Amino acid sequence: MQPDAPELTDAELIAQVRAGDVNAYEPLITRHRDQVFAIAARHVPGAQVAETAQEIFVRAFLSLSTYRAEKPFAHWLSRIAMRTCYDYWRQQKRRPETPASVLDEDHQEWLERASQGLARDAFTHETEQREAADVLDWALAQVSASDRLVLTMLHRDGHSVAEIATLLGWTQTRVKVTAFRARHKLRGILAGQMKATR
């Protein structure tokens, strides 16, 4: 493996890649892989993280002609990473064979406890965390890819509307409208499930 070249900036390495030196891309991967893995790990299932991270770097390589050096490479790469995660869920939505997850009795109990405000204290238990994550996955599986992404970026990652707009290349108004509608849908799904458990 080619060693990292700390003396070269991202922009210099990119210039080398653009000039035809494919190997100059490897230090860029080494430098930014933790950031890319972190984004992928937050937005796609665990088993898909490595593959998604690979796709992000290949896409970035193919799009290098569109990179402008005024903004940091890391920032530009984050946008490609978010877009790749978004496309992952869009593809999942198109696959009719994708099995819909089902909530079992433990999840129903968790829903009941959480709605009574009793769940948060128990998050120290691994099973409780797993149940919460499963319920969230189950609910998010029923909304669109864009709804999922905006909700998780806003409520789980703690991004601001402005940050999400920049990362997705959307207007702030579009982010706000999507977030509002997506939250409404998610609450409808949860309300329906709570009624069904009674």
Added chain:
Amino acid sequence: MNDQKAKLDRLEQALWQAPPPAPPSAPVPPVEVWQANVMRAVRLAAPEAASLLDLPWLALRRVAVAVVLMAALGWTESVAETSSME
């Protein structure tokens, strides 16, 4: 109604505040293997990327050719109009 709303608020809050569970124990390739795979994919994609890098020049050339053609066409038309008026 208010009770239902309060329940939903608490449930929603709990869902987003839950810490993410530990990643599944799916086999993750060592980072060197992963990076070698990425570079292999990048090398395979290199010819495609090279053609993409050429795109702005290609587009510019096409625009230049189109401008020249249109100018020539306009000149021919204006000459034709002038001669028909004469």
